[in-house]
Amino acid sequence: MLGSVDSCVLAGLQVRPIHVEADIGAGEVKFSVVGLATTMVKEARERVKSAIRNSGLEFPGRSLTVNLAPAELRKSGSGLDLPIAVAIALARAHRPAPERTAFLGELSLDGAVRHVDGVLVAARGLRDLGYERVFVPVEDAAEAALVDGLEVIPCASLLSTVQHLLGAEAITPATHGALPAHAPGDVLDHDLREVHGQEEAKRALEVAAAGGHHLLMTGPPGAGKTMLARCLPGILPPLELAEALEVAQVRSLLGDLAPGRPLDWARPFRAPHHGVSMAGLIGGGTGLALPGEISRATHGVLFLDELAEFQAPVLQALRQPLESGWVAITRSGGSVRYPASFTLVAATNPCPCGWSGDGIRTCRCTPAAVDTYQRRLSGPLLDRIDLQVAVRRLGLEQLSSEPQGEPSSTVRQRVVLARRRQLARQGCLNAQLKPARLRRLAGLAPACRLTLERWAVNRGMTARGYHRAWRVALTSADLDGSDEIQEHHVLEALGFRLQDAAA
Amino acid sequence: MAVVGSRRPSPYGEAVAEQLALELARAGVIVVSGLALGIDAAAHRGALNGGGVTVAVMGTGIDVIYPSAHTVLAEAILAAGGALVSQFPDGTTPRRHNFPARNYTMASLSDVVVVVEAAEGSGALITAEAALDLHKEVMAVPGSVFSPLSVGTHSLLRDGAGLVQNARDVLAALDLGGEVLDDPLAPPKGLGFELRRERDGILSHLSDVLALNAAEVARKLQLPVAEVLGRLTALELEGAVKRHQGGYVRALRRGKERA
Numbered sequence: 157m158l159g160s161v162d163s164c165v166l167a168g169l170q171v172r173p174i175h176v177e178a179d180i181g182a183g184e185v186k187f188s189v190v191g192l193a194t195t196m197v198k199e200a201r202e203r204v205k206s207a208i209r210n211s212g213l214e215f216p217g218r219s220l221t222v223n224l225a226p227a228e229l230r231k232s233g234s235g236l237d238l239p240i241a242v243a244i245a246l247a248r249a250h251r252p253a254p255e256r257t258a259f260l261g262e263l264s265l266d267g268a269v270r271h272v273d274g275v276l277v278a279a280r281g282l283r284d285l286g287y288e289r290v291f292v293p294v295e296d297a298a299e300a301a302l303v304d305g306l307e308v309i310p311c312a313s314l315l316s317t318v319q320h321l322l323g324a325e326a327i328t329p330a331t332h333g334a335l336p337a338h339a340p341g342d343v344l345d346h347d348l349r350e351v352h353g354q355e356e357a358k359r360a361l362e363v364a365a366a367g368g369h370h371l372l373m374t375g376p377p378g379a380g381k382t383m384l385a386r387c388l389p390g391i392l393p394p395l396e397l398a399e400a401l402e403v404a405q406v407r408s409l410l411g412d413l414a415p416g417r418p419l420d421w422a423r424p425f426r427a428p429h430h431g432v433s434m435a436g437l438i439g440g441g442t443g444l445a446l447p448g449e450i451s452r453a454t455h456g457v458l459f460l461d462e463l464a465e466f467q468a469p470v471l472q473a474l475r476q477p478l479e480s481g482w483v484a485i486t487r488s489g490g491s492v493r494y495p496a497s498f499t500l501v502a503a504t505n506p507c508p509c510g511w512s513g514d515g516i517r518t519c520r521c522t523p524a525a526v527d528t529y530q531r532r533l534s535g536p537l538l539d540r541i542d543l544q545v546a547v548r549r550l551g552l553e554q555l556s557s558e559p560q561g562e563p564s565s566t567v568r569q570r571v572v573l574a575r576r577r578q579l580a581r582q583g584c585l586n587a588q589l590k591p592a593r594l595r596r597l598a599g600l601a602p603a604c605r606l607t608l609e610r611w612a613v614n615r616g617m618t619a620r621g622y623h624r625a626w627r628v629a630l631t632s633a634d635l636d637g638s639d640e641i642q643e644h645h646v647l648e649a650l651g652f653r654l655q656d657a658a659a
Numbered sequence: 660m661a662v663v664g665s666r667r668p669s670p671y672g673e674a675v676a677e678q679l680a681l682e683l684a685r686a687g688v689i690v691v692s693g694l695a696l697g698i699d700a701a702a703h704r705g706a707l708n709g710g711g712v713t714v715a716v717m718g719t720g721i722d723v724i725y726p727s728a729h730t731v732l733a734e735a736i737l738a739a740g741g742a743l744v745s746q747f748p749d750g751t752t753p754r755r756h757n758f759p760a761r762n763y764t765m766a767s768l769s770d771v772v773v774v775v776e777a778a779e780g781s782g783a784l785i786t787a788e789a790a791l792d793l794h795k796e797v798m799a800v801p802g803s804v805f806s807p808l809s810v811g812t813h814s815l816l817r818d819g820a821g822l823v824q825n826a827r828d829v830l831a832a833l834d835l836g837g838e839v840l841d842d843p844l845a846p847p848k849g850l851g852f853e854l855r856r857e858r859d860g861i862l863s864h865l866s867d868v869l870a871l872n873a874a875e876v877a878r879k880l881q882l883p884v885a886e887v888l889g890r891l892t893a894l895e896l897e898g899a900v901k902r903h904q905g906g907y908v909r910a911l912r913r914g915k916e917r918a
Binding site for chain 2: 358359643652
């Protein structure tokens with residue numbers, strides 16, 4: 157007696173279809189799983205056996221072989237429990253494999269179907285592979301139902317699933333399209349209105365938000381760098397559907413989606429501690445790498461506080477994703493590729509004690525120590541940061557007399573308009589514009605070019621820096637609603653290049 | 660003459676030290692300083708630019724240039740006929756407790772010690788005290804009352820140190836006044852600085868000593884911060900303002916040479 161169903165395993169965001177076959181033969185009582193299964197999958201035997209028995213179904217008292225095809229692909233994860241059990245049940249019932257249908261779910265010993273990570277990723281991948289129906293754990297059904305063109309059958313227990321398949325008792329498919337309404341984000345946790353003063357840094361945030369530029373804030377402790385950084389998601393437009401799905405996919409892989417509300421329109425904000433490991437930040441793990449903080453921050457903000465305290469190799473590893481917007485990680489189990497298209501906001505003290513340049517407390521660091529500290533922020537990384545701004549600490553009495561800022565919602569309106577201009581003109585944000593397209597789309601008037609060149613000569617700005625300043629100038633023009641880059645746009649862009657000012 | 664002061668001066672202090680050393684070197688005065696960062700380096704540089712002789716009194720062995728970034732400066736001092744002087748054995752590395760002794764030597768090698776910008780407890784004040792012990796003349800350059808770097812110099816002035824407003828004040832203390840009063844190079848008043856003519860109203864809101872950032876200037880002028888940042892950058896490109904401590908200060912530039 158042979159039964160079979162389809163399932164899949166995940167390699168990062170890629171879906172590999174698996175054909176699960178169960179054969180009940182004559183011979184001594186045994187239960188073996190073949191097909192390059194990892195320990196986690198081999199343990200499925202015990203769960204499947206108990207689940208079948210405790211569901212009131214009969215476990216075959218004869219030789220039972222389960223094959224996971226293709227045989228050369230390593231399979232891990234507990235999502236194969238349900239397909240194995242269903243294949244056995246279909247073998248006993250002499251039923252053919254349901255067509256263009258896949259199963260995914262972990263079993264508990266009592267036969268309940270439990271959550272597995274990555275259901276959204278699996279559902280999208282299966283849909284793209286031509287599947288029409290998926291059976292998923294009931295608590296992951298909302299996640300799978302985000303994918304259109306796919307019927308989602310929520311499975312509460314093995315018994316109900318099998319009865320549905322045998323036509324005894326139908327399960328109602330999960331309704332698709334239950335997308336939560338766009339929350340306009342009127343109530344923000346961090347609103348620019350609450351930040352007194354710091355207009356220069358706020359302007360830098362606005363430019364960063366509008367053009368997708370990376371930003372570094374330098375200033376003493378307590379100057380409000382963290383507060384400012386947390387305001388950035390609030391001045392970004394809400395996620396587009398495709399972006400939200402990509403964010404949800406990464407979170408799905410990590411089992412981090414809110415139950416019942418899988419899709420979130422808010423921009424991610426990730427703030428890993430400076431002790432974070434390479435695997436934690438970039439992604440990693442054994443076998444196949446899981447996404448790291450940079451992928452969780454995709455389409456949102458990655459905030460690195462105390463930038464100089466991060467391990468140098470970890471910062472070095474940021475360079476490639478900063479340029480390309482994705483990251484490829486190779487581990488023993490293979491290579492995976494994750495999105496990593498984030499806006500980097502970094503903050504650092506100006507010196508080890510933090511008080512250099514503070515008007516209120518004096519710095520006690522030796523000039524050599526300050527030098528070493530600043531050199532730890534590697535040149536190549538700083539060269540990829542478009543905007544740098546010094547944040548100054550205000551005394552308490554000054555703080556209360558400083559004017560309140562504009563609310564985030566007002567700033568966001570300008571950001572949205574500027575982004576719309578960019579997308580209409582070039583289909584991407586200014587920060588992602590390649591030099592050749594930049595030259596073609598946003599030519600510089602001679603006066604502007606001269607200013608940039610003078611700065612480059614005086615300050616030793618690199619060619620990369622030159623193009624970065626040009627892009628920021630373009631964003632400044634977009635915020636102005638100006639079709640041409642004017643000299644004051646270029647000058648503003650250069651005003652945010654503190655890295656060159658040391659000459 | 661010894662010129663001493665903060666290792667982290669304001670652009671004002673740096674400009675004063677450099678200009679003072681330049682004019683005095685031109686008048687034939689030997690400028691003594693300590694080869695340290697900040698005021699010391701500015702004084703050596705000024706003396707060299709003035710075509711004069713300058714002496715660096717080191718707190719390390721004669722073969723240890725500290726900070727190492729000043730190797731080029733030390734070579735320039737020697738090339739111009741100046742001297743590197745050290746009382747410590749070869750190979751002595753920078754040690755905190757050696758510097759007061761060095762300061763004493765600096766004072767003893769000079770007839771006048773001029774302090775430019777010294778915060779409370781600054782090493783420059785040790786030099787000034789040593790000079791008093793040795794019955795040498797101590798003089799100080801006043802600074803902004805808002806700046807912590809003026810605390811040391813102003814307390815010296817209150818205690819009777821000579822006021823330095825220009826090179827001639829120092830020359831008078833050195834009893835060289837008569838010669839130089841006829842010097843057509845000597846500016847009539849103050850140091851030979853020329854403030855850039857106002858074109859856009861931003862400069863008058865900036866100080867020589869205390870840094871203001873674009874946001875603070877923008878508020879005074881009631882202008883958008885983006886515009887002010889751009890205009891400050893334009894002034895920076897022209898050399899009229901300088902970045903300092905997370906903000907901007909007015910850059911002091913020497914006036915036209917009248918030779």
